[in-house]
Amino acid sequence: MGRMGVLKLLCAIGFLAVLASNVWTISRWSESRGVYDDICYLRQAHLFQKYGLDGFNTDITRDDDRFLSGKLKEISFPDWNDPAKMPCHVWNAKTNKRALQYPPGTGFALALFPSGFQVVPLYILASVVAVGFSLIALTYASTFYRLMLVAAFGDAAIYLMINPTKASYSVAPTMMVCALAGFLTAKLFTDGLRQRFFRLALIGLLIGISVNLRLPNLFLAAGYCLYLGGAFLWTRNRETFLQGVAFGVALLIGMVPTLIANTINAGNPLSTTYGGVDVVPPELNPGILWRYFVDVQFILLGIAAIWTGLLWRFNRARAGRIAVLVATNLAVNLIFFMTHPIFTPYYIIPIDMLSLWTLLFATLDLRGERAADRAAFPEPANA
Template identity: 75%
Template sequence: MGRMGILKLLCAIGFLVVLASNVWNISRWSESRGVYDDICYLRQAHLFERFGLRGIDTDVTFDDDHYLKNGLKAIGYAEWHDVKRAPCHPFIPAVDKHVLQYPPGTGFVLSLFPAGFRVAPLYVLTSIVAVGFSLLAMTYASTLYRLILVAAFGDCAIYLMINPTKASYSMAPTMIVCALAGFLTAKIFIDGPRRRLVLLALVGLLIGLSVNFRLPNVFLAAGYCLYLAGAFALARSRDTFLQGLLFGVAFVLGMAPTLIANAINAGSPFATTYGSVDAVPPELSTSVLLSYLVDVQFTLLAISAAWTAWLWRFDQGRAKRVAILVAANIAVNAIFFMTHPIFTPYYIIPIDMVSLWTLLFATLDLRGERAAEGAAFPQPANA
C-alpha cells in the first residue's frame, strides 16, 4: 500500500470515528424534548402508521385516540385538552378544519421506523449517508491536497448531522437529499446530452421530494430553473428545451405528495397549510440580516460563494456551467431567507449543503494538470 493508500485509510478511519461518536450521541436522544414541532411531526408519523396513505389528511378531529393530546400533556402544554388550540395546527377556513401545517414527507419517513424509536434511527441513517458520500469523495482524491479537502469537508458534513440539524426533524431527510442531489449535479455536464437528461430528471425529482420535508426547499430548484431557462434562451435548441422540461416535470412529480396534502388539508394544491404567523411577505430586517451574518451557517454560505467564484475562474467550460448554476441557487436562496422576517439558524443549511456537495464533487472531477495540483492551491484561468 502506497502513501496515498495509507492516508486514505487514515481518512476513512477518521470518518468512521466521527460517525461512531454521532451514533453514540444519537442513541441517547429522547423523543420527548418538550418541543411542539417534535410532537407535530410525530403525529403525522402516527397518522401514517394508523391509517396508511390516508394519514395525509391531518384533520385534528382524527385525534380520537388522544395521541396529540397525550403528547402535548406530556410536555406540559397548558391547553393540551383542546386539540383545536394545539400548536402547529392552524385553522383553515377553506376546509373548515384545523390541520397540521407541515408537509407530509418528514412524518412519512418517521413512520417507517417503530413508534417510540423513530428519530434516533433516522438521524443515524442520515449520518451513515453523509459518511458514505464522504468515503465516495475520498476515492476521487488523487492528490494529497484533494484528500485534505475531502477530509475537512467530510468531517464538517458528518458533524452537521448532529448540530444544528437536530433543531428540526425535517432537516435529517433533507440532508440525505442534498448529498445525493449535489453528487448528481456535479455529474450533469460530464457526458453527452442523453446522460444529462437522465441526471437532470433525477435531480429534479430529488429536489421535488425535498419539498415534502420542508416547503422552503422549493427554492433549491431556483438555480436549476434559472440556468436551464438561460441555456434555452441562448441556444433555442431541442436539447435545452428537453432538459428544462424534464427537470420541471420531475420536480413537480417529486413534490406531488405535498400538492395532494395541500388539496386535502387546505382546499387547493397551491394553498398553504401554514398560519398567518409564518405566511408573511418579504421584509428587509436589519436584525434578521445581523443574525445571519454572525451565525456559523452564514460562514458555510460564504465558503460556498468563494468556492463557486474559484470554480468559475477555472479554465474549463464544464466547471463554469456548474459555477453558474450554484451561484444562481445561492443568490436566490440567500435573498429569500434574508428577507424572511423570521430568523432560524438551520434555515440555510439545505442551500449550504447542496451547494457544498456539488462544489466538492465538481472540484474532484476537474481534469488537467492544474486540477491535479488540488483545490488548496488553485490557479486562475488567466494566470
C-alpha cells in the same frame, strides 16, 4: 499500499470515528424534548402508521386516540386539551379543518421506524449517508490537497447531522437528499446528452421529494430552473428545451404528496397549510440579518460562495456551468431567507449543503485540467 492509499485509509477511519461519536450521541436523544415541531412531526408519523395513506388527512378531529393531546400534556402545554389552541395546526375555512401545517414527507420518513424509536434511527441513517458520500469522495481524491479537502469537508458534513440539523426533524432527511443531488449535479455537464436528460430528471425528482420534507426546499430548484431557462433562451434549441421539461416534470412528480396533502387539508393543491408569520410578505430586518451573519449557517454560505468563485476562476472551461448554477441557487435562496421575517439555526443549511456537496464533487472530478489544478491546489514538495 502507497502514501495516498495510507492517507485515504486514515481519512476513512476518521470518518468512521466521527460516525461512531454521532451514533453514541444520537442514541441518547429523547423524542420528548418539549419542542412543538417535534410533537407535530411525530403526529404526522402516527397518522401514517394508523391510517396508511389516509394519514394525509391531518384534521385535528382525527386525534381520537389522544396521541397529540397526550404528547402535549407530557410537556405541560397549558391548553393540551383544547383543539383550537394546539400548536402547528392552522384553521382553514375552505375545508373547515384545523390541519397540520407541515408537508407530509418528514412524518412519512419517521413512520418508517417503530413508534417511540423513530428519531434516533432517522438521524443515524442520515449520518451513515453522509459517511457514504464522504467515502465516495475519498475515491476521487487524486492529490494530497484534494484529500485534505475531502477529509475536512467529510468530517464537517458528518458532524452537521447533529448540530444544527437536530433543530428540526425535517432537516435530517433533507441532508440525505442534498448529498445525492449534489453528487449528481457535479457530473451534470460531463455526461452525454441522453445521460444528462436522465440526470436532470433524477435531480428534479430528488428536489421535488425534498419539498415534501420542508416547503422552502422548493427554492433548492431555483438555480436549476433559472439556469435551464437561460440556457434555452441563449441556444433556442430542442435539446435545452427538453432538458428543462425533464427537470420540471420530475420536480412536479416529486412534489405530488405535498400537492395531495394540500388538496385534502387546504382545499387546493397550490394552497398552503401554513399561517401566521410564515405567510407574511418578505422584509429586510437588520436583526434577522445580523443573526444569520453570526451563525454557522453564514460561515458555510461564505465558504460555498468563495469556493464557487475559485471554481469559476481556475476551471471555467470544465466547471464554469456548475459554478453559474451553484451561484444562482445560492443567490436566490439567500434573498428569500434573508428577507423572511423569522430566523432559525437551520434555514439555509439545505442550500449550503447542496452547494457544498456539488462543489466538492465538481472539484474532485476536474482531473483533466492538471495545470489549473496545481494552481488552485498546489502539491507540497514532498507529496
